[in-house]
Amino acid sequence: MDWMAWTWPTAVFFVIIASLLITFTILAIKFPETPRVGVLGIETTRGDRLFITLLGSAFINLAWLGLTDITQWAALGICLAYAAAVFRWV
């Protein structure tokens, strides 16, 4: 595994992503849901909303990094607010 050059932060990052995927898979099996149409005008399920959240968060973080000098943790705060908005309205 040496060649993969693991670090603790990246390991934690992937563990979080993996646990999110597992949690949402279990949720989908235990509590199946019907897709709904939100503000984007497209049908989304919980899984879709998770994908939109993760992808959007990546862009929020990049934009924060490129445009500001403020600590990156602030971007995490924005991402959490964004996630809440996505799960509520998308």
Added chain:
Amino acid sequence: MQEKTVNHKAWFLVLPVLVLVAFSAVIPLMTVVNYSIQDTFGNNQFFWVGLEWFEEMLASDRMWNALGRQLLFSGIILAIEIPLGIFIALNMPKRGFWASFCLVLMSLPLLIPWNVVGTIWQIFGRVDIGLLGYTLKAIGVDYNYTNDALDAWITVIVMDVWHWTSLVALLAYAGLQSIPDAYYQAAKIDQASRWSVFRYIELPKMAGVLMIAILLRFMDSFMIYTEPFVVTGGGPGNATTFLSIDLVKMATGQFDLGPAAAFSLMYFLVILLISWVFYTVMTNLDRREG
């Protein structure tokens, strides 16, 4: 009627695919993420640098210029290949020997490997021995793709159009074939013009496959590497250095693994975003039609 048996052991049949995807995509991607926040001087020694490479890449003109060239390239080839493909499909014979003949003929460029296409055009365009380059020179056109940026762009674009318009044409043709004759008969009764038939019957019926064509062509052109690399090597200067060419130069040419990893992750995110947009549009189109 026999009831379907539910056997969860069937999930094990998916395992080979999972293993394959893990080794071909997931593990390399994880490695790239790990590289993107570290620096290395080789010898498998890595040093933590945090988000430095991402910051450097976001502020680098080199990446933004390559992205600009990439978008311009994809935009131009889409603007040519999609209308041209539709036009060819509309004019292809509908049935009989010539229909099959056209289909086979159109498929030929699609069967040629990328590097061979690159080599064909690299030689074809040479002013000393290539048919195209030599002819252009003979009739007095100042064409030289090795030292003129515009000529290099034209060559790369014409090459892509030559290679891939068939795909659009074949997809559009398949879309056209699925339209029942009754639609055309009704249009005839209404004395619809050729344009109206195209606008209100053929185009809507082709929308689904055209969406697939646009998606495929956009993604393919956005990730294009081999053909321009073989023809121009990214030159003259950096004129045809598209994202993937730049990325490979950075990663394996300069051995800047960290910045290249950050670069490729951003490249990957853009592709993921565009794929998702196209996928969403496509599934919504299907739903509306279905």
